[in-house]
Amino acid sequence: MEMHQVRYFLALSRTLNFTRAAEECHVAQPSLTRAIKQLEEELGAELFRRERNLTHLTEFGHRMLPMLQQCYDSAASAKALASSLKAGNVAPLSIAISTAVDLALLVPDLTELMRAFKGLELRFLRGTREQIVDWLKKGEAEIAVAGPLGESWDRLDSWPLFTERFSLAVSAEHPLAGRKSIDLTELVKERLLIRTYCELVSEFIDFFKSRQLQLGICHKMGAEPDLITLIEANLGVGMLPESTTKSGRIRLVEVEGVDFKRTIYVYGVAGRQRSAAANALIRLLRAGDWSAHEAA
Amino acid sequence: MEMHQVRYFLALSRTLNFTRAAEECHVAQPSLTRAIKQLEEELGAELFRRERNLTHLTEFGHRMLPMLQQCYDSAASAKALASSLKAGNVAPLSIAISTAVDLALLVPDLTELMRAFKGLELRFLRGTREQIVDWLKKGEAEIAVAGPLGESWDRLDSWPLFTERFSLAVSAEHPLAGRKSIDLTELVKERLLIRTYCELVSEFIDFFKSRQLQLGICHKMGAEPDLITLIEANLGVGMLPESTTKSGRIRLVEVEGVDFKRTIYVYGVAGRQRSAAANALIRLLRAGDWSAHEAA
DNA sequence: AGAATTCGATAGCCGGCGGCTATGGGGCGG
DNA sequence: CCGCCCCATAGCCGCCGGCTATCGAATTCT
Secondary structure, three states, rough: OOOOHHHHHHHHHHOHHHHHHHHHHOOOOOHHHHHHHHHHHHHHOEEEEEEEOOOEEEEHHHHHHHHHHHHHHHHHHHHHHHHHHHHHHOOEEEEEEOOOHHHHHHHHHHHHHHHHHHOOOEEOOOOOOHHHHHHHHHOOOEEEEOOOOOOOOOEEEEEEEEEEEEEEEEEOOOHHHHOOEEEEHHHHOOOEEOOOOOOOOHHHHHHHHHOOOOOOOOEEEOHHHOOOOOOHHOOOOEEEEOOOOOOOEEEEEEEEEEOOEEEEEEEOOOOOOOOHHHHHHHHHHHOOOOOOOOOO | OOHHHHHHHHHHHHOHHHHHHHOOOOOEEEEEEEHHHHHHHHHOOOOEEOHHHOOOOOOHHHHHHHHHHHHHHHHHHHHHHHHHHHOOOOOOOOEEOOOOHHHHHHHHHHHHHHHHHOOOOEEEEEEOHHHHHHHHHHOOOOEEOHHHHHHHOOEEEEEEEEEEEEEEEEEEOOHHHHOOOOEEHHHHHOEEEEEEEOOOOOHHHHHHHHOOOOOEEEEOOOOOHHHHHHHOOOOOOEEOOOOOOOOOOEEEEEEEOOEEEEEEEEEEEEOOOOOOHHHHHHHHHHHOOOOOOOOO
């Protein structure tokens, strides 16, 4: 079954006249006649009853009409959507963001971006390092914002934005809440909430091992807001990057002897064309003022 | 946009590998490559991002996928339905029946027909003489059962079934109910219900005119059951063919001097192939025993 | 009745398009 | 480093869908 046969069939089912249907399709009448014949042969039954001025669809043709109509319509709407996409340029911008990065960091630049690209549609993908690299590879995300993604893929274009310190976050009701700083050994006694989604989590664990320190009971958290909730409820404490938005019911405490830092990067894929919006966002992020978070 | 391009596109969007998609479609890889290129050119944007083992749909390709899938699916289901129709032979039989003919007349033969053609689907069209001829012309009905359709179309194949008399039907409460026969002049004083849908209605009117008789107030009825209802309610009387099914609350009275008859025919269209079921029904009807209705 | 018109089918020609093979080039893995 | 995998390109060939011309039959007009 070929598309032109479907087109001719639909025209003929409207006009019920081979000559006029052919005109409508801008072909000669014998071409249309032959196409209909072929279609009938392929389907195994007559579609039309030819009777000069009484030509009409057979019962069989009647049954075929809706499906062939749908076939043609969906092809037509595909073309229509294609040209509307090209005209309106409504290509959405997909951004992968590490679960360990606070979206609030991007808000000012996203606001600016939306001002520049009216009607731009954003799509946010949240996940771990592995997922982010996968999304970039498969083109499901055009750019990504995350901590270090390692050497997992050499086609990553990366631009550092800023480097920030971690510090201990505790509930306002927590015994340590009033302290300005504590010692590393004090931390071990606490119920520490592990940010399993953090790019540096394995380095973090290794850090304790290298100091011969045994961590106590830890909850493994899968999302930053969940972690914040538990800290607020005083069910644990957590080492949080300073850029993370924290509520008023949380206090920050410096931990002596821990000089843990992370760098946030914006990533793209080398050798892959990016949309104008994606390039603009990269430019905005790189030009942004990150001094509020920058470690001394 | 051609069907093979759509087919190749769908295969490629599954495999994400030009070589394997080509194998799936049983064509050489360059053929598929070219087809995809053409499709992309027609739609005005790239459908795939070619990256060896990371080849994937672009955002644009993602948007096109559902519609092209639907396009292909509906073509496929058209073919599927076609072969299932051919195998199961479930072509419905469309029968046009005059509003003036009681369906009960056909019931015995229809019962027999259904026994012979298990799973046969019937479609009944009810209408006036003009509608019936139109349905036959346009192929919307394969056969028809009605009174005389006139010389309106010379391609009508017609077979008479029986000829029957008309007589006067009145309510059991009507003054004439007890009478065996009345004179034509008595009829004129009654409120006569006119069967506008009857093939013989104009002949009927002409009959009165030719006798110089002025009809009184008449209701114009559009359907036989409505007419029966009004007679039962004693809101009028009607000249009904004897084959019409009447309830127990209706009495028949002969009208002297009126020898009005109608013949019921089964019709087909000359030079048009009929389904086996249609031919069988014609045969059944012609072979039927109509003596119960036949005028003396 | 005869002429003109309409409508679909047929015959036959031609060019383009979709099929193929062979091959190139570039990136990835052993 | 070699070989393989994957896609693109070049170029050839045969089919298929386009066309014109024409016919036959049925319908309409004169």
